[in-house]
Structure formats: structure tokens, C-alpha cells
Amino acid sequence: MAASHPIISGAPILLEPGFKFRPTDEDVVVHYLRPRAMNAPLPSGFIVDVDLLSHNPWELVPEGSAEKYYFSRRVTRWPRGNRRKRAAGDGHWKASGKDVPIFSKGINGRVPLMVGLKKTMVFYRGKAPFGENTEWVMEEYRLAEAGLMPGRVMRPREGGSFGKCGCAAAVIAKKNDELSEALRNAIANLNKVPVLENPDDSWVVCHIYKKKKKCAMPRVVAQSYNIAGGGQVPFFDFIGQGNPERTASSSSSLTGPPSEKENDDTGGSTNEKACSGEGK
Template sequence: MDFSKPTASEASVKLLPGFKFKPTDEEIMMRYLRPRAVNEPVPSTFIVDVDILRSNPWDLVPEGSVEKYFFCQRVQRWPHGNRCNRAAGDGHWRASGKDVPIFSNNIINGGMPSMVGLKKTLVFYLGKAAAGENTEWVMQEYSLVQAGLTPYPVIGPNGTNNIGEHSRDAVASTKKKDSLSEALRNATTSVSKVVPVMINPDDSWVVCRIYKKKKRAPRVIAQRYNITDGGQVCFFNFLRQGNSEGTSSSGSLTNLPIEKAKDNNEDRGGTNDKVDTNEAGK
């Protein structure tokens, strides 16, 4: 794999404070991956070439960063196979879930959406594939498929392709040699006016988004009281009756045993019955 050639233009995008590099799936496919697959400049330097199979994910994402994007080339496990090598660093990447298709309206005329790529989710495991330990590191791999692999026009930064550049060099050399005929200079000049070269993108190139999953807060389970076993029920005193000390809270919690509360209610009921009987006698 050749990672020596820079893939981004010199005019890189500088984000203002408060902004974040967050491209959509379609922008990753059409603005970054397709040009990189034909070795053309990309809009910015936020995505760089890295061989992710040589490092652990925590070595690739700087401390304090939420996520990081990389260009990488997939390596086939066998010469004539379709499976890719997923061993990386001290572990391996393992696929999780189904691949998500990515659509774009820029391929087919008429605005019909066309599938240009796939997004695969992988989880990093420490150790070998047979007995690996799950980690919180996740990678989303973007790859070109179907319409995303259609021929791409390759044009140089100055508006001409490689054939035109070589022809201009030939014209410059012929001007220095008076022995060449005028016909040869005309021929080299006509060669420079050629159409852009259409190149099929290399499907081995992918964009990898690596990030660490956020830890979920522990779930709080409310404790249940079994009344039949002599448990207690919490009563909330909204009116703050009997609270002469004037606590700062809006109410107080009072735990009353069920049997004691029942006895108090029966005593109050008996007193009321006696009063009613005397009044009836009168």
C-alpha cells in the first residue's frame, strides 16, 4: 500500500471555534472517497491516509478527541478470496450488525437515488478471533459499490490531464530545437486538447471513522416493599402537619408500620361509634 502521496489540497478548511467536522454519509462517499479512489485531491486535510491494521484504535484517536476519520486500503486475506484482513494491533476488528446502504442523487439523471456505497460497523476485540475480549472501540467503514464505482473524470489542478501535461513539455522542447519541423509542433499542440480521462475508482479504498462508545449511566431500580410480610409504606406529609421545627424541605417522610396504622384507625372508629350512639339516645 502506498500512503506516501498526499491526498488533500493545500487549501485545507480551518474550522472556527464551535464548529465540528461532521460530513454526511453521502459527502464522505462523493466528496472524499471517490476522488481518493482515483488519486485525486480531496476538499480538506481532515481525512488522512493511515494503515489502521498496524495500530490499536486508542493509538489512532488522540486523547481528548471524540472521533477520527482515516483513508485506508483493505487487504484481502487470501489472493483470490473476498474476505478482508481484520487483524489490527493487539486484537482484531469484528463486524457487528448489517451493512447500511448509502444513496446519492448525483449519479443518475432525473434525481433518482442510486446506491453508491455501504457503511459497515465493526467492534474492536483484544486477542485472537477465537477468544477475544470486547472493547468499547467502534469503527464505521465506508466502501464504494455499484454507482459509486462508475468511471471518474481525472483532471489535473491546472485544468488538463496527464496527457496534456506531457504534450506541453513536448512543445517546449521543440521550440528549442530548430531542426524539428512545423508539422511536429502542430501535432503536439493538437494532442494537448484532449478530453478528460475516465478512470474506474479503486474499490480497495475505504474511509474509516473510529470512535469510542460512551458509557451508559447505571440504571436505578426502585426498591419494593412487601406489605404482607410486615413491610413499611412511605407516607409523604405534603401539608407539613405536626412539623413545628420548620425544616427546609417541602414535606417529611414518615415510615409507619402497617399494623400500628391499622390499630390507630380502629381506635378512632370505635370512638366515633360511641359518640353516635349517645347522640342517638338523646
């Protein structure tokens, strides 16, 4: 098998203000993982190669970023085994939950096909099966079923000669720096032919991020009532609201202690007069 090389370098890319890299699961598998597994050109350089097992997750997410996508290769524990190595950095990755299937939209009304699987893992400090749970999470995307079917890619023609136009092509090739990108691509494709190639299922895309902490809601409701009610927490009269006989007397849903304006000249309250029969 020929050596696999990154198609696009890992140089930092300047994004336009407000632009966010938010691919769907289908985008990750169809437009990034499958081309990388076939050593084909990628749509962009937002996802780069990394040896995941050599780093801690906090070393892979740049400062100021909330998440990061990487290409990585799965490594088996034994030459003929199917179990993968999960030890990484100062700890290990542990699977959480079941694999989630990823489907590609059907073309011309066809039934969607499953192209990949997504596994969620949590990073633990220390050696397996023990360790301290952390807030770092990884979503691992891998190819499955239709995603592993052979695909057509452009490969150099055997022999590597330009044929009759060898002299002209050699002259043009020396001046590639002065040519446009479209012309350089056309020259590069002169000696390529389409071939069928099977994807390398060892490639995966790793989405690494830190789980957000759940903040408890501050208890400021009663405090705000105390401030608004002059130190008294108002009471909501649910029974009075539902009683038609008391609708006229309960003009406000919030009832509090009687104010000084409700007292008459003799110092007695209006409620006391109503009970004693005065004022009728």
C-alpha cells in the same frame, strides 16, 4: 497502475470555534471516498491516510476527541481471495450486523442510486476467533454499484511539454511562491486533459469512535421525597381523585400524616368527630 499519493497532507487543521466535522454517509462516500479512490483532489484535509491494521483504535483517536475519520486500504488474506484481513494492533476487528446501503440523492427528480455500503465492526483484544470485547467501534465505508462507475478526472498530458509557451511557462513556474493560489492552479492545469478512470475499490473510509457507556439513573427520587416531606414519603390518592363523592374532601393529591393544626382543643382529630357524629 500508477502509484497513489495523498492529495492533501495530513497536517493538523485549525477549525473555527464551534465547528464540528459531521459529514453524512452520502458526504463520506460521494465527496471523500470516491475522489480518494480516483486519486482526485479532496474538498478538505479532515480525512487523512493511515495504515489501519498497524494500530490499535485508541492510538488513532487523538486525546480529547470522541471520534476520527481515516482513509485506509483493505488487504486481502490471499492473492486471489475476497476475504479481508481484520487483525490490527493487539487484536482484531469483528463485523457486527449487516451492511447498510448508502444512496445518493437523485438529480432532477431521478431515482437515488446506491453508491456505497457501511459495515459496523467492534474491536476485540486477542487473536480471532477469540478475544476480549472492547468499547471501540468502527464504521467502514466502501464503494458499491454506482460508486464504482468510471469518472472523469484531470491527468497530465502525454509528453509533459507546454508546447509553444514552454519558455514563458518555465519562467512562471519558477516563481510559483510569489503567485496567487488561483494562478498556480491555472498553470498546473495547462498541461492536463480529462480522462475516464475506474475507482480503486480497495480504498475505504474508517470512522472510529468509542462506544458510550449507559449510565444507570440514580435512585434519588425517594430520597428527595423524604427531604421534602419531613421524613415521610407522600402517598398519591388515585382512588380518591377518581371518586366524585370524595372530590370535595380531597383538595390535595398528596396526603400525609395529620398535622397538629387539624386537632381540636380536646385532643381529638376532626376525622374522629366525623365518624362519631359530633359537630353536626
